[in-house]
């Protein structure tokens with residue numbers, strides 16, 4: 001019987017052709033790095049000898065001098081003055097995981113210097129975004145004469161002026177877009193400043209806070225990274241991962257140093273949170289931060305419990321830490337349930353086919369394929385160019401709903417909910433696919449908005465309810481005019497290999513890329529020349545595979561791909577896109593492939609030998625260019 005062609009879910013994109021700097025080749029050779037890995041790194045922007053040196057060297061070496069930060073000198077001077085005067089300090093953080101960890105870093109650094117420092121976590125509904133007047137009043141009442149911000153403050157000019165006029169200085173540490181910045185602040189430490197010369201602009205709020213801690217805690221004269229600053233890197237790493245910053249450059253250095261600290265489990269709050277999440281601290285990685293720690297801290301902020309998360313991060317007593325971790329675990333469970341319900345309601349309002357909400361809800365194979373297949377444009381004529389929906393949800397979860405809608409539809413999503421029903425005010429969160437700049441899109445609608453802000457992929461705004469219909473009309477127009485990606489979603493391949501090249505040498509070589517995360521993900525390997533030996537569905541909507549190559553077989557699993565158990569048959573010749581991992585069990589090591597996509601052998605042009613960069617190199621590493 002003639003076999004149907006197995007269509008891949010994604011459009012596979014061959015690795016780009018990149019020129020490799022000969023000086024990098026020499027460094028890679030010294031370090032025992034293969035040509036294929038060097039090319040992969042170059043494709044990720046690690047293309048100069050300096051960047052490669054940072055990547056391969058000790059993380060301490062990849063840290064920049066914090067004195068290069070804008071206003072570093074003014075910040076140092078003001079904190080030194082506060083010490084001399086014995087001033088009381090308020091640290092104002094944002095209520096998400098980046099802001100909370102940034103706040104904890106600054107509080108601990110200031111306390112380490114002997115200052116009386118207290119944190120203030122805003123309540124999403126009462127304080128809103130940015131430095132709040134309520135916090136300034138509290139500082140005044142408490143006799144605090146200096147406020148440090150973490151992860152916010154760049155757009156709080158009026159509030160900072162108000163604080164200054166009541167005798168309270170404000171020192172801003174932030175990473176949000178800074179076309180302008182408040183002149184009334186004693187310092188605005190923000191690497192995004194247009195006049196900045198700091199070499200790393202990708203720091204998060206916690207990253208900037210940590211650099212300020214380093215500025216305050218390291219010995220002047222360059223004796224290297226102080227223990228006091230090093231001990232705070234666990235918090236900085238959490239903020240960095242939570243804000244989905246690329247794990248490259250100085251962020252990667254922070255992530256490496258922070259993982260090292262986190263694995264020592266020295267901070268009671270984080271140790272308790274890991275334990276409650278069922279993670280062994282000694283083996284924690286960036287995925288554990290991204291999928292366990294950050295969501296739990298964010299959940300606390302979303303359901304109005306950010307102050308509890310702050311106490312957890314600052315806790316000294318393990319028993320108190322554990323009690324707080326239990327409470328935060330409960331808040332997280334609550335957040336998940338509320339989000340699941342909200343997402344289901346939003347789908348109904350938008351007329352989207354019901355799909356399962358949380359990962360643990362997957363299992364209906366009939367729904368998954370069309371759901372993922374729609375993340376593009378060709379086969380979804382009925383879908384509007386953007387997903388805009390307004391409901392009655394806790395404003396803390398509208399961003400989560402928007403994120404899931406964008407994930408499912410490949411369209412920008414705006415989700416709004418009443419902020420203050422009496423004032424007729426809505427708060428909305430926006431998420432968008434690659435290629436969108438949501439903050440800029442909102443700026444073009446600013447005449448309709450009470451306030452707005454954010455980044456390219458995530459933004460938010462407040463709007464009067466009576467203006468919502470006009471906003472919807474304008475935003476849909478923008479989305480309609482935006483260039484739409486056509487066809488399937490792209491899946492970018494990092495390496496093209498024959499099936500025979502999947503070996504321990506490769507797996508261990510890829511470990512040089514760790515820790516992997518956004519910007520530096522575990523490589524997607526395009527592998528050609530497998531035979532299906534077995535494909536069967538596993539619980540949770542996964543497919544378990546045994547793949548043959550010659551006389552030898554490899555185990556593989558395709559998460560959330562129940563469709564593959566139905567479409568693959570024994571004997572099919574296939575190409576796959578997969579990540580390779582080594583599993584150690586009972587003293588044995590084995591390779592397992594995590595399959596992302598499958599196509600009939602030779603069907604994808606990504607493997608076209610004549611195509612750009614489509615070189616399938618065999619064996620170990622290949623040769624270096626001469």
Ligand SMILES: [Mn+2]
Nearest residue numbers: 098151205243
């Ligand atoms: Mn942030």
